[in-house]
Amino acid sequence: MSMKLSTKSALIPPSPIRKLVPYAEKAVKNGVKVYKLNIGQPDIAMPQCVFDAVRKVHVNNLPYTNSSGITSYVEALSMAYSKKGHEINTDEIVVTTGGSEAIYFALMVLCNENDEVIIPEPYYANYNGFAIQVGAKIVPITTHIETGFALPKVEEFERIITPKTKAIMICNPNNPTGKLYSKEEILQLRDIAIKHNIFLIADEVYSDFCYDDEEHFSLLELDGVDDRVIVCDSVSKRYSMCGARVGAIISKNKNVMDAVVRLAQTRLSAPYLDQVAAETALRHSSDEYFINVRKEYIQRRNTMVELLHKIEGVECPMPKGAFYVVAKLPVENAEAFAQWLLESYSYEGGTVMLAPAAGFYADPHNCPQNYVRLAYVLCQEDIRKAMNILEHALKEYNK
Amino acid sequence: MSMKLSTKSALIPPSPIRKLVPYAEKAVKNGVKVYKLNIGQPDIAMPQCVFDAVRKVHVNNLPYTNSSGITSYVEALSMAYSKKGHEINTDEIVVTTGGSEAIYFALMVLCNENDEVIIPEPYYANYNGFAIQVGAKIVPITTHIETGFALPKVEEFERIITPKTKAIMICNPNNPTGKLYSKEEILQLRDIAIKHNIFLIADEVYSDFCYDDEEHFSLLELDGVDDRVIVCDSVSKRYSMCGARVGAIISKNKNVMDAVVRLAQTRLSAPYLDQVAAETALRHSSDEYFINVRKEYIQRRNTMVELLHKIEGVECPMPKGAFYVVAKLPVENAEAFAQWLLESYSYEGGTVMLAPAAGFYADPHNCPQNYVRLAYVLCQEDIRKAMNILEHALKEYNK
Numbered sequence: 001m002s003m004k005l006s007t008k009s010a011l012i013p014p015s016p017i018r019k020l021v022p023y024a025e026k027a028v029k030n031g032v033k034v035y036k037l038n039i040g041q042p043d044i045a046m047p048q049c050v051f052d053a054v055r056k057v058h059v060n061n062l063p064y065t066n067s068s069g070i071t072s073y074v075e076a077l078s079m080a081y082s083k084k085g086h087e088i089n090t091d092e093i094v095v096t097t098g099g100s101e102a103i104y105f106a107l108m109v110l111c112n113e114n115d116e117v118i119i120p121e122p123y124y125a126n127y128n129g130f131a132i133q134v135g136a137k138i139v140p141i142t143t144h145i146e147t148g149f150a151l152p153k154v155e156e157f158e159r160i161i162t163p164k165t166k167a168i169m170i171c172n173p174n175n176p177t178g179k180l181y182s183k184e185e186i187l188q189l190r191d192i193a194i195k196h197n198i199f200l201i202a203d204e205v206y207s208d209f210c211y212d213d214e215e216h217f218s219l220l221e222l223d224g225v226d227d228r229v230i231v232c233d234s235v236s237k238r239y240s241m242c243g244a245r246v247g248a249i250i251s252k253n254k255n256v257m258d259a260v261v262r263l264a265q266t267r268l269s270a271p272y273l274d275q276v277a278a279e280t281a282l283r284h285s286s287d288e289y290f291i292n293v294r295k296e297y298i299q300r301r302n303t304m305v306e307l308l309h310k311i312e313g314v315e316c317p318m319p320k321g322a323f324y325v326v327a328k329l330p331v332e333n334a335e336a337f338a339q340w341l342l343e344s345y346s347y348e349g350g351t352v353m354l355a356p357a358a359g360f361y362a363d364p365h366n367c368p369q370n371y372v373r374l375a376y377v378l379c380q381e382d383i384r385k386a387m388n389i390l391e392h393a394l395k396e397y398n399k
Numbered sequence: 400m401s402m403k404l405s406t407k408s409a410l411i412p413p414s415p416i417r418k419l420v421p422y423a424e425k426a427v428k429n430g431v432k433v434y435k436l437n438i439g440q441p442d443i444a445m446p447q448c449v450f451d452a453v454r455k456v457h458v459n460n461l462p463y464t465n466s467s468g469i470t471s472y473v474e475a476l477s478m479a480y481s482k483k484g485h486e487i488n489t490d491e492i493v494v495t496t497g498g499s500e501a502i503y504f505a506l507m508v509l510c511n512e513n514d515e516v517i518i519p520e521p522y523y524a525n526y527n528g529f530a531i532q533v534g535a536k537i538v539p540i541t542t543h544i545e546t547g548f549a550l551p552k553v554e555e556f557e558r559i560i561t562p563k564t565k566a567i568m569i570c571n572p573n574n575p576t577g578k579l580y581s582k583e584e585i586l587q588l589r590d591i592a593i594k595h596n597i598f599l600i601a602d603e604v605y606s607d608f609c610y611d612d613e614e615h616f617s618l619l620e621l622d623g624v625d626d627r628v629i630v631c632d633s634v635s636k637r638y639s640m641c642g643a644r645v646g647a648i649i650s651k652n653k654n655v656m657d658a659v660v661r662l663a664q665t666r667l668s669a670p671y672l673d674q675v676a677a678e679t680a681l682r683h684s685s686d687e688y689f690i691n692v693r694k695e696y697i698q699r700r701n702t703m704v705e706l707l708h709k710i711e712g713v714e715c716p717m718p719k720g721a722f723y724v725v726a727k728l729p730v731e732n733a734e735a736f737a738q739w740l741l742e743s744y745s746y747e748g749g750t751v752m753l754a755p756a757a758g759f760y761a762d763p764h765n766c767p768q769n770y771v772r773l774a775y776v777l778c779q780e781d782i783r784k785a786m787n788i789l790e791h792a793l794k795e796y797n798k
Contacts (some may be wrong), residue, residue: 003626007531009508009658014663015466046460054672056453061445061639062676067414097644100666108532109408113512121453129665133507134405135534197402227402240460242516243671245496245644259408266411266528267499271670272642273453277461 011132016125017357024353025341033350035386037374040175040323042240046292047285050239050277059277064269069095069248070260073279077248080282086220090369092252094260097270099205099247101233104130106169106201106230106249109259112134115166117201120151121358122204122326122367123173136166140362145328145371148317149177151185157192167199167230167274168192173206173216176303176360177326178319178371180210183217190222200225204232205247206322208290210299214320226252237323239281244274298325300376300383307387308374311394325374326357330394334358334372339396345396347389404717410531415524415758416726422741423752432749433741434785436773437636439574439722441639443643443692446684449638449676461671466663467670468494468647472678476647479681485619486652491651496669498604498633498646503529505568505600505629505648508658510535514565519550519765521725521759523602524576535565539761544727547716548576550584556591566598566629567591572605572615575759575772576725577700577718579609582616589621599624604633604646605640610697613719625651636722637689638680643673696722699782706786707773710793725756726774729793733757734770736796744795746788 017038057376068074074090081088096102102125113135120125121140131138139160143149144357157168168189173180193200202219210216219229234247251257260292301318305325308314313330331337335356345351357371376383416437441523473489480487495501495715502525510516512534518526520539530537531598538559542548556567565589572579592599601618609615631645650656700717704724707713712729730736734755744750756770757763775782 003598005508005654005658006514007513008511009662011662012658014661015664018466018664026607041463042460044460057453061441061443062642064440097670098666104666109404112407113534115405126665133532133665158710158733194541198714200404201587229482242463243668245668245670255404259404259411260412262411263408263528263532265414265417266525266532267497267503267641268525269497269644271644271673272678273672274461274670277672281540310634338735 006130008135012129013125013345017355019359020338020342020353023339026092027342027346027351031349032346033236035350035352035378035382035389037386038353038355038379040237040375040378041242042323043239043379044236044296046240047281047289050241050281052279053274054277057273058211062272065272065275067189067264067269069093069270070272070275070279073275073282075087076279078283081220081250083319083331084218087216088220088250092250092257094249094257095270095275096247096249096264097267098245099203099232099236100126102232102234102247102249103127103203104133105260105263106130106232107136108263109256110166110199114141114164116162117166118157118160118168121362122176122357124171125359127169130177137164138362139165139396140366142366143177143179145315145317145326149174149179149326151181151188154192156190157369161196161198165196165198169201169203171203173209173321175206175322176324176357178322180214180216180321186217186219186222190225193228199228199230201230201232203232205232205237205381208238209294209297209323210321211294211301212320216321220250227258228253230256235278235281239278241281243279244277245271246278247273261291297376300378302323302379303383304374304376304387307384311387311391312393323376323378326371327369327374329370329372331370331397333369338372340397341393345393347392350389351393352386364392407531407534411528412524419737419741419752420757421737424742426745426750430748431745434749434751434781434788435779436777436785437752439636439776440774441636441722442642442778443639443695445639446680446688448683449640449680452615452679453672453676456672456675463668464671464674467660468492468669469674469678470514470544472674472681473680475681476728479601480619480649481522483617485617487619487649491656493648493656493663494669495646495648495663496666497644498602498635499525499529501631501633501646501648502602503527503532504659504662505631506530506533506535507662508655509565509598515561515563515565517559517567518563520761521575521756523570524758526568530629536563537761538564539765541765542576542578544714544716544725548573548578548725550580550587553587553591556562560595560597564595564597566600568600568602570602572608572720574605574721575720575723575754575756577723579613579615579720585616585618585621589624592624592627598627598629600629600631602631604631604636606695607637608693608722609720610693610700611719614771615720619649627652629655634677634680638677638684640676640680643676644670645673645677668746695777699777699779700724702779702782703775703786705743705772706783710786710790721774724775725770726773727767728769728771730796731771732768737771739796740792744792748790749784749788750792751785751788
């Protein structure tokens with residue numbers, strides 16, 4: 001009886017993105033080149049100054065840093081936000097171990113057991129794992145491909161708000177849909193938050209990835225809800241430093257930050273070398289670096305979406321941010337198709353790995369079973385090849 | 400009403416070790432040299448090969464690693480444990496973000512809300528923060544300076560075991576007491592675990608720090624309780640790499656490891672560069688490196704304890720492991736004394752910073768108010784100076 005593990009540990013879902021990994025490994029073993037469109041790990045080089053900085057670090061040993069982050073890095077973050085027009089003091093920032101920990105801290109600070117957090121779905125699958133650890137309940141509000149995954153109307157939010165609702169959480173720009181929420185959509189959230197006395201959490205780790213001259217409207221820009229806003233950030237995507245595990249949590253709510261600091265003290269510190277690397281990227285990478293990165297992603301997106309649109313039966317909106325597309329495929333079951341691609345198909349020696357979108361829904365059965373998420377984190381030539389494979393595969397599959 | 404933060408967030412205690420920091424900062428500002436005996440951050444140099452490895456890392460960007468850790472590092476860990484006589488397969492190890500995350504994972508996997516974990520007290524203060532996040536209740540079992548902080552008898556454990564008891568957790572060698580538990584003490588825990596059908600968790604991050612030819616008896620050596628044992632490890636202390644945030648959780652219980660892997664997937668990965676550094680330290684640091692480290696700590700310990708024993712009214716056992724001493728001081732209240740040392744005292748331009756032991760007790764009022772923890776992580780000369788200051792300070796304070 002006492003040997004039973006915790007209820008929560010049984011509920012933590014395995015990563016849906018990694019479910020197909022064994023099939024991919026087998027394909028590779030069989031000599032098939034697998035174009036991985038299933039994960040959001042950028043292939044782009046970090047800024048050169050990061051390499052130089054890490055090589056130049058001269059320490060006798062690797063020390064703990066301040067639990068809230070290396071002071072000079074926190075200052076650099078504060079300046080960077082202010083450059084974007086957000087006045088954020090250093091005591092309104094705590095450096096976290098990746099954006100992941102920022103999300104976990106936000107939920108832990110706000111939610112008691114069974115408190116509810118409304119999240120537009122499809123949503124980043126790992127939110128489930130964090131919510132379960134905290135005991136919070138994710139209440140999905142479904143967005144639709146037909147409207148480009150726009151936020152539902154106020155009435156739809158109000159229909160699911162209960163006395164247990166603690167916050168609305170968004171990812172902006174969105175993983176998995178690539179949707180960039182407009183200023184109007186964010187203002188609508190503000191009004192709901194004030195009216196129903198709840199918090200707003202935004203996962204803004206893709207905030208620099210906005211395309212076609214559209215601008216990111218951060219929760220930090222909202223007036224009159226300083227006390228209600230928590231923003232989660234990360235260097236993972238911006239500088240291609242996923243493995244650094246350096247993020248940040250930002251809030252002007254003093255009670256929130258006081259609790260976050262205590263949570264941060266419990267785990268002592270975020271990694272030292274990686275904070276040095278992150279600070280270097282922030283202070284010393286050229287503006288040109290990210291201009292080029294963005295240019296590259298726009299071209300990749302255009303290539304992928306254009307080619308997707310040319311495939312018969314495929315539908316997808318033109319995403320305005322992040323580096324993902326959710327597409328509807330002319331198949332019955334995207335998961336079976338994704339597995340078939342890896343197990344039984346290749347074209348000119350290659351196949352593609354897709355992420356079935358069901359993993360991004362609170363209830364996988366809620367998801368149209370023919371949706372997939374594709375990440376455009378490969379070079380354009382590989383994207384072209386992958387789309388060509390996908391086109392041929394769909395013909396073959398539907399014979 | 401909904402703007403209230405979570406109950407748990409209010410319970411997370413601030414770090415007791417860092418409470419005196421503002422006073423120390425003020426002393427430094429006033430030109431006083433502060434000998435920091437309050438924190439367990441080693442000053443010893445990392446193995447040289449770690450510097451070299453980090454400088455030689457040639458990657459285009461910093462990737463996520465496998466959620467369970469870089470495969471070759473996990474293999475190196477498996478080999479290292481086997482060298483110590485523990486047969487641990489690679490799927491019985493998950494690399495964690497510091498020993499901290501290993502502790503959190505262990506508690507999260509085992510404990511439902513209000514489940515109890517028995518921990519000999521005084522104990523590492525951050526266990527409180529992790530237990531609160533998980534909703535577990537720490538049930539302390541007090542150990543005493545008079546017996547060198549030995550484990551209490553079986554009957555004392557049995558008196559506090561309830562149907563809610565999920566595990567006994569120890570830190571061995573112990574932080575804060577420096578106690579190294581004997582084989583007999585560990586066998587006693589095994590018998591209790593079997594009889595009462597509970598788990599055993601050991602925080603063994605100091606396992607290499609054992610002195611005077613006494614050997615560390617790991618939970619991994621126990622027969623017949625493979626299913627009940629979880630061990631938490633870390634490179635922080637062994638290689639002076641606290642800021643790497645690389646630890647490990649080890650168990651032969653398949654259900655435990657299955658849950659740990661899913662928890663690890665939720666936060667994606669431990670830091671990449673730091674795992675490379677940790678693997679290098681493990682594979683390529685010379686045996687000599689750690690022989691010298693241990694020699695240095697033994698000399699520091701001897702110096703500190705000898706000098707403590709010479710101070711009138713000070714009592715402390717000779718610790719056999721880790722790098723801490725818990726000492727009884729001839730003062731009424733160690734916290735007031737520690738603050739006075741920083742605020743109002745200096746001798747030959749210096750003062751010392753101590754950690755009042757109350758912070759290491761489940762109920763601070765349970766702690767004899769005149770106990771402190773001292774870490775011998777300074778060079779011997781500084782330890783001598785610090786002990787000299789302490790001696791003069793006690794005379795002055797008790798005038």
